[in-house]
Amino acid sequence: MVVVALIYEGGPEFLRTPLGGSFLVHESFLYRREKAAGDKVYWTCRDQARMGCRSRAITQGQRVTVMRGHCHPPDLGGLEILRQRERRPGGPEFLKTPLGGSFLVHESFLYRREKAAGEKVYWTCRDQARMGCRSRAITQGQRVMVMRRHCHPPDLGGLEALRQREQFPSPAQREGSGTPQPLEFLRTSLGGKFLVYESFLYRKEKAAGEKVYWMCRDQSRLGCRSRAITQGQQVTVMRSHCHLPDLAGLEALRQRERFPTTAQQEDPENIEHLPKVQLCFTTCSPESQQINGKVKDIKPNSESQ
Ligand SMILES: [Zn+2]
Ligand SMILES: [Zn+2]
Ligand SMILES: [Zn+2]
Numbered sequence: 001m002v003v004v005a006l007i008y009e010g011g012p013e014f015l016r017t018p019l020g021g022s023f024l025v026h027e028s029f030l031y032r033r034e035k036a037a038g039d040k041v042y043w044t045c046r047d048q049a050r051m052g053c054r055s056r057a058i059t060q061g062q063r064v065t066v067m068r069g070h071c072h073p074p075d076l077g078g079l080e081i082l083r084q085r086e087r088r089p090g091g092p093e094f095l096k097t098p099l100g101g102s103f104l105v106h107e108s109f110l111y112r113r114e115k116a117a118g119e120k121v122y123w124t125c126r127d128q129a130r131m132g133c134r135s136r137a138i139t140q141g142q143r144v145m146v147m148r149r150h151c152h153p154p155d156l157g158g159l160e161a162l163r164q165r166e167q168f169p170s171p172a173q174r175e176g177s178g179t180p181q182p183l184e185f186l187r188t189s190l191g192g193k194f195l196v197y198e199s200f201l202y203r204k205e206k207a208a209g210e211k212v213y214w215m216c217r218d219q220s221r222l223g224c225r226s227r228a229i230t231q232g233q234q235v236t237v238m239r240s241h242c243h244l245p246d247l248a249g250l251e252a253l254r255q256r257e258r259f260p261t262t263a264q265q266e267d268p269e270n271i272e273h274l275p276k277v278q279l280c281f282t283t284c285s286p287e288s289q290q291i292n293g294k295v296k297d298i299k300p301n302s303e304s305q
Contacts, residue, residue: 012064015082023082024057026064027198028074028160030082031057047072073244076156080108083163092144095162098239103162104137106144108154110162111137127152130223161240183233186253194253195228197235199245201253202228218243 013025017032024031024043031043043057047070056067093105097112104111104123111123123137127150135150184196188203195202195214202214214228218241226241 012059012062015079015086024059024064025079026057026066028076028079028164029055029070030075030079031055045070047075073247074160076160076244080154080156080159084108091142092139095159095166097162098165104139104144105159106137106146108156108159109135109150110155110159111135125150126158127155155242157244158240158242165240183230183235186257189256195230195235196250197228197237199247199250200226200241201246201250202226216241218246 015023015025015030017023022033023046024033024041030046032046032048034042034044036042039060041059043059045053045055047053051072053071054068055070058065058067095103095105095110097103102113103126104113104121110126112126112128114122114124116122119140121139123139125133125135127133131152133151134148136147138145138147186194186196186201188194193204194217195204195212201217203217203219205213205215207213210231212230214230216224216226218224222243224242225239227238229236229238
């Protein structure tokens, strides 16, 4: 049995159920309130009946203890709907970008701040550069006006990752119950190494001094730009993933680690390891990519529906 205890700085997050009960939100999973005994509250995974999941949680003040892993990925769509319902009407929601800017969140879409003029602030879809989306928003006080539809669905995984980061501003504020948990590494079949962090897989890129640099395993396949740096037991993640964790792939790698005789297959991941990836990693700083993502020529005043 795996027991993980986390102490939240601001207390754990709770959301109302449609019928007046309450959900505990922990690492994007939803738990239904079961019972209270003394100062402990017992929770079971919301998907216990539907999926046979046996994950449980106990809350005691600021502390959350989870017993047993989930047999399914988190339901980010359902979580987002509950959060939207919880939010008080009026007043747009903002989230910090990894580089200190701000995102507007509107109907689960993310907008990057473009400029302010008078009382108005102009926003462009975060995915303008990546997907060619031309949706824009203007905020004025509590009002949000959106111009043009998005050409893509909302990135619920990325939104959730930003909200998680807001809740855990830095790895240092994330405290375990006792000794720090050792980092998990898995071998690729060709002798490389994966870092496992929050169920995401990262491929080793390079080491420099005490730091080791990692990039998301799905960089080439899905265009994911998430990166990680490890230094001792500390992990720093830069940029959110554009996808959910590949729990099936992770579990397959763990099985292979445990039973090495089945590890004779070729690892398809290494085929993607192209030289251009390395080139981009060394030449593109996060700052320059941020600038490239901006659009210089914008005339929001001339736009209409
Ligand atoms: Zn579950
Ligand atoms: Zn868009
Ligand atoms: Zn990724």
